[in-house]
Amino acid sequence: MFGYVTANMKELTKPQQLRYNAVYCGICRQIRVRASQTARLGLRYDMAFLALLLMSLYEPEETSGDRACMLHPFAKRAWVDNAYIQYAADMNVALAYYNAVDDITDEGRLSAKIMAGVFGKTLPEIESRFPRQCSAIRNCIRELDALEKTGCSNPDQTAGCFGRLMGELLIYREDMWSPTLRQMGDALGRFIYLTDAAVDFRKDRKHGSYNPFLAMGMEENWQAWEDYLVLAMARCTRHFEALPLVQDKDILDAILYSGIWMEFRRNMPRQQAGQEETP
Numbered sequence: 001m002f003g004y005v006t007a008n009m010k011e012l013t014k015p016q017q018l019r020y021n022a023v024y025c026g027i028c029r030q031i032r033v034r035a036s037q038t039a040r041l042g043l044r045y046d047m048a049f050l051a052l053l054l055m056s057l058y059e060p061e062e063t064s065g066d067r068a069c070m071l072h073p074f075a076k077r078a079w080v081d082n083a084y085i086q087y088a089a090d091m092n093v094a095l096a097y098y099n100a101v102d103d104i105t106d107e108g109r110l111s112a113k114i115m116a117g118v119f120g121k122t123l124p125e126i127e128s129r130f131p132r133q134c135s136a137i138r139n140c141i142r143e144l145d146a147l148e149k150t151g152c153s154n155p156d157q158t159a160g161c162f163g164r165l166m167g168e169l170l171i172y173r174e175d176m177w178s179p180t181l182r183q184m185g186d187a188l189g190r191f192i193y194l195t196d197a198a199v200d201f202r203k204d205r206k207h208g209s210y211n212p213f214l215a216m217g218m219e220e221n222w223q224a225w226e227d228y229l230v231l232a233m234a235r236c237t238r239h240f241e242a243l244p245l246v247q248d249k250d251i252l253d254a255i256l257y258s259g260i261w262m263e264f265r266r267n268m269p270r271q272q273a274g275q276e277e278t279p
Contacts, residue, residue: 002095004195005046005188007251008258018078020251022064023055024048025079029069030089035122037070042096042119049255051088054172056245056252060084087172090126093119094134098141136168148210155194155212159232163189177243184239191232191260198225199267222268229264 007020027047031040055062060083066076097119127134144161152158166189167182197204197212201220204211213225237256245252 002044002046002192004192004260004263005049005255006259006263007045007049007254008262009254011254011258012251016251016254019248020048020052022078022080023051023085025069025077026081026085027051027088027092028071029079030081030086031093032069034086034089034125035093036118038118039093039096039122040071042115043092047088047092049252050091050169051084052248052252052255053170053245054084054087055082056247056249057177057243058084058172059247084172087130090130091133091169093122094126094130094137097123098137102141102145133168133171136165140165151210151215152212153215153217155197155216155228158212159190159193160186162193163187165189166192180239180242184236184243187232187236187239191229191236194225194228194232195260195264198222198229198264226264226268233260 009017009020012020024043024045024047028040028043031043062080062082064078064080066078068074068076097116100113100116100119123134140161144158147158147161163186167185170181170185170188171178194212200209201211201213203209205214218224233256240252240256
């Protein structure tokens, strides 16, 4: 369900691209340090957005460096590190674990069981550090799974469930910014869930899988779906702009005002042209 909150690299300058990639590499590096080499396979660019948002809000001191790694062995890549990079690494592992557990429940796939074992090794440590966030992930995924199994025909219910999950993830600690971050995360989570539903519509219809738009009896309608997403993202960016963000604001703008739409519209022409999905 993740993978939509990414930057439009064409709108970033070369230094901004390097900064964005350094944050991503920093998270990847911390997943290796805090979990394992294999756990890095679950990394998503969405976590770079999470780290950049919190770094821009709180402006922590950073350490940095560059090195080659197993995934990029022939050239050194820059990385940065701070408390929010480490937080994003922990949240990535927790999300990947509970997603794998959900896949086991739904499909019983061997690959999901293997990945749950990979991500689950350090989960107790992550839960002890961030009990509120891990509880939100666990409870919201469980609730979402129950709603989908009953064929919930109200997309606001299912999207709202994922919104609550994201609302808690955006809050590193409870403080004066928590209400704004929580509302921003709620709207972003709804956007992610509904984007995923639109992109997977044909595939879900073909395989008889749950999809909120199918459950409500809706036909394929990309314009209507985009209208839903515009409302969700308008709420998200309204709260985003209420935060005192300066550092890396241009990168964050390239994600929320362009990158997320790039991912959505990248799928739209393929669907509208009636081309078959990749199996």
